[in-house]
Amino acid sequence: MSVTDVTDHAVLRLSEVWKVYPGEPPVESVRGVSLTVRPGEMLALLGPSGSGKSTLLHLMAALDRPTSGSVRLAGHDVGAYRDRRLAGLRAYHVGVVFQRFFLLEGLTALENVATGLLYRGVSRAERRRLAAGALTGVGLAHRAGHRASKLSGGERQRVAIARALVGRPAVVLADEPTGNLDSASGAGIIALLRELNGHGATLVVVTHDTKVADACPRRVELRDGVVVGDSGEVGA
Ligand code: ADP
Ligand code: MG
Numbered sequence: 001m002s003v004t005d006v007t008d009h010a011v012l013r014l015s016e017v018w019k020v021y022p023g024e025p026p027v028e029s030v031r032g033v034s035l036t037v038r039p040g041e042m043l044a045l046l047g048p049s050g051s052g053k054s055t056l057l058h059l060m061a062a063l064d065r066p067t068s069g070s071v072r073l074a075g076h077d078v079g080a081y082r083d084r085r086l087a088g089l090r091a092y093h094v095g096v097v098f099q100r101f102f103l104l105e106g107l108t109a110l111e112n113v114a115t116g117l118l119y120r121g122v123s124r125a126e127r128r129r130l131a132a133g134a135l136t137g138v139g140l141a142h143r144a145g146h147r148a149s150k151l152s153g154g155e156r157q158r159v160a161i162a163r164a165l166v167g168r169p170a171v172v173l174a175d176e177p178t179g180n181l182d183s184a185s186g187a188g189i190i191a192l193l194r195e196l197n198g199h200g201a202t203l204v205v206v207t208h209d210t211k212v213a214d215a216c217p218r219r220v221e222l223r224d225g226v227v228v229g230d231s232g233e234v235g236a
Pocket of ligand 1: 051
């Protein structure tokens with residue numbers, strides 16, 4: 001396959017992916033994972049601590065390249081791209097949500113969401129307009145002008161989700177998005193992710209929370225860097 005295959009309609013296509021961290025001995029975090037994610041899917045990536053979930057999410061997000069095997073993101077071969085083009089690939093095709101939110105504390109909710117478009121060559125006015133729409137989509141229009149530091153944990157995660165979604169990426173990847181929240185706020189985030197998926201967003205959610213996993217139509221299970229279970233593509 002060429003570096004870019006426009007005929008590949010999968011959002012993510014991983015083939016025999018390995019990630020080995022050098023050391024004595026080397027750590028084989030991901031060992032031969034093959035996985036396809038199609039548009040509109042909502043998939044939970046499950047497994048105990050240390051099973052390679054975050055490593056796999058970083059590879060899917062084009063934040064890292066595989067040691068061997070291939071990761072294709074929206075048809076692009078991540079391993080074949082140099083850093084600058086990889087950054088461009090990320091800016092257009094992925095949104096990422098982390099357990100610890102990573103908001104800019106001194107900025108407002110709206111400004112935080114607008115940063116999700118910084119590398120898109122969109123004017124400031126347009127960034128703010130799209131950010132306002134994304135905040136409405138996560139139920140936070142009334143908090144647009146509040147600084148991130150003044151928001152609750154659940155609200156912060158909503159802002160982070162809006163920031164991930166504002167550029168309408170091919171896929172949003174979330175690493176333990178409810179891990180820092182109380183159960184009520186966590187349930188709200190799960191409901192929101194389901195709703196966004198219902199509106200067409202493609203989501204991969206890394207979690208060891210069974211409530212999150214139960215909300216996902218497809219569940220993929222990792223153990224020691226290997227896929228040991230996949231409930232399968234819905235409708236495939
Ligand atoms: P999980 O997210 O499922 O808890 P990780 O992907 O974080 O698992 O880690 C999988 C394995 O890879 C662990 O053994 C971890 O210690 C190792 N690992 C992760 N990142 C690195 C790194 N940068 N260097 C060396 N080993 C790493
Ligand atoms: Mg992890």
